[in-house]
Amino acid sequence: MNVKDELIVAVEENKQELIDLVCSLIQINTENPPGDTTEISRFIADYLGKDGIDVTWHQSNEQMYNLIASIGEEGGKELIYCGHTDVVPAGDRDKWSFDPFSGIVEDGWILGRGASDMKAGLGGLLFATALLKRMGVKLPGKLTLAIVPDEETGGEYGVPWLLERGLIKGDGCLIAEPSSRLHPTIGQKGSCWFKLDVYGEAGHGSLSPLAGRNAITDAIKAIAAIRTVFDIDVDIPEEVKPLLAVSRKYMEEVEVEREKYKEILEKISVNIGTIHGGTKSNVIPDTCTVEVDCRLPFGITQKEVYAYIEARLDELGIDYAITPFGFRSNANHTPATDPVCTAIINNISYVTKEEAYGVMQWASSDARHFRDHHIPVLQYGPAYLPSIHNFDEKVKVEDVVLCAKVYVAAVIDFLQQ
Known part of the structure; x- marks a missing residue:
């Protein structure tokens, strides 16, 4: 059995740890505003520390902390796994059918504010990194976690704050923002x-x-x-027309409830x-x-x-x-042929045995900051898309496990390319 398959099996065997981790993250209230990430930052540092992974803290604003942790070796390629700890406010509690910060599992779903955006994805990144370290996998390069406190209000104190100070650098980046299970977002409006x-x-x-x-x-x-x-009538550049075409296909054939919105891409x-x-x-x-x-x-x-x-x-x-x-x-994207895109997309297909391809997101995200600093990036994370920023937010347990399998496998391929 090759190392990728060993890691995928290990995720499956240890999936209860992953599920418990995601639930614990949801149970820590990180609504932004106000944006206090003190408690969740301590929790993350403690979790990674159990596997001997050191975490450096970078305070960017009052009660906002960016966390950086790395495993692997210097001298090779570097892959960044990025996630944010803040969530949008829960709003009117009476409109929830459960406690938004319960972080419980019910009928195959993890429930709570941030379940899809993006504590399930964040948990997957933390778990994947800890598992790689725990299993003693020799990485031919470095994997860096960049955990940021501020995305939901514009992100001033998160990703751009780190990049502008040169605190994170890399040859590619994955942000565990919510996406379709087979279709990462490789471009944003x-x-x-x-x-x-x-x-x-x-x-x-x-x-x-x-x-x-x-x-x-x-x-x-x-x-x-x-x-x-x-x-x-916007004159769409020729170079991105293939991306828009495959994104329309996605809205017509996959997320069919969005088919009526496909013109929004242009x-x-x-x-x-x-x-x-x-x-x-x-x-x-x-x-x-x-x-x-x-x-x-x-x-x-x-x-x-x-x-x-x-x-x-x-x-x-x-x-x-x-x-x-x-x-x-302005609108921005990473070519589907970039190594970070192929590492993720190919491993989605490897794990699921289904066709995967990257699509355009009709919203915006932190991805633009990485591209501004010439770091290719895409977004892939577990989510039940209709529940994002909505009442009764949730995510399927099986999708959380799937994404974690992709995360561990993609590290191997990207660093070896």
């Missing part, structure tokens, strides 16, 4: 979040619309103009997320603030989107200001 402030002139509500200038009604006009970005999405304006019903509002989330396909940049929006708003003759915030990037 760009992101353009901005705040629109519209200014009016206050006055007595009984005199409106003859008096003052209503910032809310001007904001309504602005919103209508902004939403026309969806109608822009469109600028636009979501009016929040609106705040006015002080009282009988006062003409002098300010209104709107937060907008646009995701950008290949073929158009943030700069071009802002130019289009500002031109439309200028035509309205309103008084406004635009301030970017949060996620900001």
